[in-house]
Amino acid sequence: MGEKMDRRKKYTRMVLKDSLIELLAEKPIASVTVKEICELADVNRSTFYTHYADQYDLLTKIENEIIDDMNAYLSSYSFTKEDEALLMTQKLVEYITDKKLMFETLLNENGDSTFEKRLMEVARRFVMKNTMEGTDLDEQFSSYLSTYIISGAIHVIKEWIASGMEESPREIAELINHFSNRGLSYLQE
Structure with a gap:
């Protein structure tokens, strides 16, 4: 079970990182919201906040x-x-x-x-x-x-x-x- 969670965590972090990079290609970090990152990554905000502060x-x-x-x-x-x-x-x-x-x-x-x-x-x-x-x-x-x-x-x-x-x-x-x-x-x- 632990290995499955680790893979899931790695995947979640990867899609969040990829989503932020994609958004940064279009606009500055000050204009990027957590909501946008989550929508692009198809991850809910509570999951985002489990991994990152903002x-x-x-x-x-x-x-x-x-x-x-x-x-x-x-x-x-x-x-x-x-x-x-x-x-x-x-x-x-x-x-x-x-x-x-x-x-x-x-x-x-x-x-x-x-x-x-x-x-x-x-x-x-x-x-x-x-x-x-x-x-x-x-x-x-x-x-x-x-x-x-x-x-x-x-x-x-x-x-x-x-x-x-x-x-x-x-x-x-x-x-x-x-x-x-x-x-x-x-x-x-």
């Missing part, structure tokens, strides 16, 4: 799952210094590709801006740990540099998602790395 709690739980999953995903790879930046970027872009609808929705104008900041922090931690650790750069300078690089990378990814993801994850990773490593000198090559 639509913001549901959104936070979705974001937390993605951030935890992304940390685990990126941590599962080990890179050598030579290929580290490109492969880490490619793995991040592949992860986003696998969860296209989720990222497309959470990074659009209706999504929660804190998610983008949290995503940037995950990427920044990996950049700082894997590429700037061991350099003789000033810590504050390294922080500014990683913020600059990650902000640009996130916006390139957002543009790539918005334009239909025509390039492969490898091509986008290479583009981001070229911009990060060569900046405007990339245009003169």
